[in-house]
Amino acid sequence: MTSWVGRTAVEIAAAVREKRVTPREVVAGHLARIERLDGRVGAFRTVREEAALAEADEVAARDDLGELPLAGVPVAVKDNLAVRGESTRVGSAATPDTPAERDHETVARLRAAGAVVVGLTNVPELCVFGTTEGVHGTARNPWDPTRTAGGSSGGSAAAVAAGMVPIALGNDGMGSLRIPAANCGLVTIKPGHGVIPAGVSDGDWFGMSENGPLATTVADARLMFTVLAGSEPAGREGPATRRVAVSLRSPLAGVTVARPYAAAARDAAGVLMRAGHRVRRADPPYPASLGVTALAHWTAGTAVDARGLDRRSLTRRTRVHAAIGRRWEHSVVTGAARDRLRSRLEPFFAEYDVLLTPALARRSPKAAPWHERGWLRNVVANSAYSPLTPPWNLTGWPAMSVPFGTLPSGAPCAVQLVGRPGSEGVLLELAEQLEQRRPWQRIAPLEESEAAGA
Numbered sequence: 390m391t392s393w394v395g396r397t398a399v400e401i402a403a404a405v406r407e408k409r410v411t412p413r414e415v416v417a418g419h420l421a422r423i424e425r426l427d428g429r430v431g432a433f434r435t436v437r438e439e440a441a442l443a444e445a446d447e448v449a450a451r452d453d454l455g456e457l458p459l460a461g462v463p464v465a466v467k468d469n470l471a472v473r474g475e476s477t478r479v480g481s482a483a484t485p486d487t488p489a490e491r492d493h494e495t496v497a498r499l500r501a502a503g504a505v506v507v508g509l510t511n512v513p514e515l516c517v518f519g520t521t522e523g524v525h526g527t528a529r530n531p532w533d534p535t536r537t538a539g540g541s542s543g544g545s546a547a548a549v550a551a552g553m554v555p556i557a558l559g560n561d562g563m564g565s566l567r568i569p570a571a572n573c574g575l576v577t578i579k580p581g582h583g584v585i586p587a588g589v590s591d592g593d594w595f596g597m598s599e600n601g602p603l604a605t606t607v608a609d610a611r612l613m614f615t616v617l618a619g620s621e622p623a624g625r626e627g628p629a630t631r632r633v634a635v636s637l638r639s640p641l642a643g644v645t646v647a648r649p650y651a652a653a654a655r656d657a658a659g660v661l662m663r664a665g666h667r668v669r670r671a672d673p674p675y676p677a678s679l680g681v682t683a684l685a686h687w688t689a690g691t692a693v694d695a696r697g698l699d700r701r702s703l704t705r706r707t708r709v710h711a712a713i714g715r716r717w718e719h720s721v722v723t724g725a726a727r728d729r730l731r732s733r734l735e736p737f738f739a740e741y742d743v744l745l746t747p748a749l750a751r752r753s754p755k756a757a758p759w760h761e762r763g764w765l766r767n768v769v770a771n772s773a774y775s776p777l778t779p780p781w782n783l784t785g786w787p788a789m790s791v792p793f794g795t796l797p798s799g800a801p802c803a804v805q806l807v808g809r810p811g812s813e814g815v816l817l818e819l820a821e822q823l824e825q826r827r828p829w830q831r832i833a834p835l836e837e838s839e840a841a842g843a
Contacts, residue, residue: 394418395832398462398555398609402503405461406454412445412461416505419463423507423553426835429534431526432548434468434478436508445505457503458616464499465548465557467541468509468525469516469589470600472496479694480512480523480541483702494586495558495600495617502616507554510544514707514760515694516560516590517541517687519568519771520753523704523760530572530753531833532800537756539569539775542603546573549603552832556613560589562598563687564778567790567805570603571748574792574801574829576610576820577603581810582785585617594690595721597782605831607791607821614813622813631819633661634671634741639750641680641776650747653794653802658745660826661819673737673744675780680772682726683779688714689721709764731784738786738809743819746777748790748803777805787813791820792829801829 393401393415404410420438427433441463448454448461466472469479471489473496478484492500500506511528513521521528521543528543530536531551538547542559546569549557559566561579570577580599589598602613615621635658637651662668676682691707692714700708720726738744751774759767781788787808794802804823806816 392418394422395552396555397606398459398604399612401462401555402458402460405503406457410461412448412505413442415461416441416445416463416507419507419554426551426553429529429835430531430547430551431528432510432544432551432553433465433508434511434525434544435475437475437506440474441505441507448503448505451503454503458612459499460503462504462556463507463554464504465508465510465545465554466496466506467545467557467559468512469560470496470558472506472509475509478525479516480514480525481698481703482524483698494588498616498619499558510548510557512542512544513540514704515691516562516565517691517707517710518759518767519564519775520759521569522756522758527756529756530800531835532574533798535755536572536753536800539572539753541565543569545603546570546575549573549575549605550833551835555605556609557603558600559603560598560600561782562589562594562690563683563782564775566601566603567748567778567788568775570790571803572753572800574803574833575603575605576607576789576791577601578610578614578789578813578816579781579787580614580618580813581787584787584813585614590694591696592693595686595724596785597686597690607817607824611817622817623811629665631666631742631815632740633658633666633668633743633745634737635668635745636670636672637747638672639776640675640780641772642677644750644773644776646747647751649794649796649802650749650751654745654747654804657793657804657823660823661745664822664826671741674733676730676733679730679780682730682783685717685726686721686783687779689717690714692718704760706760706762706764706767727783730780734784742808742812742815744807746805746807748777748805750774750776752796752798752800781807786810787816789816789820791823793823793827
């Protein structure tokens with residue numbers, strides 16, 4: 390019998406629509422892989438085995454099966470988005486274990502398109518940090534299980550990279566899609582503000598948090614994006630030649646970019662240049678105050694999310710983060726700092742269509758009980774490895790992470806693409822060109838390493 394584990398969402402959906410395989414067979418194969426591998430990876434907080442199989446049968450019985458863009462495709466959902474009948478714990482002991490009465494809008498759209506939710510994935514408490522660990526589990530990078538998968542969509546990224554699902558749903562408030570995607574060798578796109586329904590938390594971190602796809606190919610990311618947004622990504626029209634700025638500079642003063650990530654960005658620039666694009670070295674005019682602005686919004690968003698929760702049940706790093714954020718809430722809610730940042734960066738994006746940067750400054754920290762460590766230690770570790778993602782949440786502009794090259798350890802490396810509002814299609818177009826010219830290994834060889842150690 391043909392195995393559909395490891396196939397793309399595009400391939401699976403086509404096979405189900407053509408009745409070459411049933412949704413139950415596809416979902417059962419992926420559930421078996423989850424059972425076999427997730428003890429090593431820690432991607433899932435909860436797996437919906439019986440419910441997912443029943444829902445797969447419901448998809449098979451639909452009259453519109455032949456028209457469903459995600460027919461029978463297993464999907465994992467980040468544990469801060471409601472899935473009907475399941476609790477939403479957001480990585481915390483302080484949240485209620487109460488089943489949701491209805492799906493989040495993005496989950497509803499995936500299900501309407503024929504996808505089957507197989508489980509909810511691990512996140513750091515309240516989705517605050519760029520590593521994923523806590524009372525519900527630790528998500529590890531399937532390419533190097535000694536390292537964190539990243540965060541806060543770490544469980545979703547680990548599930549896709551390990552081949553436990555072909556696609557997953559996550560969200561990004563300061564890099565929470567792009568950071569784990571870069572660690573785990575995945576494609577993701579954080580859409581611009583208002584493109585995909587948000588509703589991530591109370592106020593969406595002042596409008597900075599956006600939902601988006603995690604996938605192993607650009608085609609799968611595009612397909613899932615289209616389902617979530619309700620339409621094709623904007624910006625594909627226009628000249629084939631794009632003006633691309635390449636910057637290796639960290640936006641955060643005092644943080645440098647390690648050689649492998651800088652080399653990946655330079656190599657990707659060469660690929661785009663050979664593809665016919667006009668590529669130049671140019672740094673965005675990041676203000677010196679950017680680090681303070683990012684910290685203020687990061688902590689203030691947590692202060693809002695922690696409101697109403699029993700602080701005694703929160704970890705120390707989360708309590709401190711929220712306490713600091715309460716001091717910033719009033720100034721952050723006005724949006725003045727974000728308006729100033731957009732005004733400062735808009736002339737740069739009038740001159741260039743796309744900004745290409747390293748996705749990260751260095752590889753992710755070791756997988757460890759970071760939730761038991763102090764606040765400052767967490768903030769320093771996060772800032773040192775992921776300084777390049779927050780500016781684009783502050784502006785509300787689209788940004789992607791695309792696998793490109795490898796680290797000395799053999800784990801994936803990645804670059805970031807950033808565009809002006811409405812340019813999601815342009816970013817996906819450039820990502821497709823990188824993929825065509827420098828294809829990457831899609832799934833981490835977990836079972837091969839397991840066999841080698843036997």
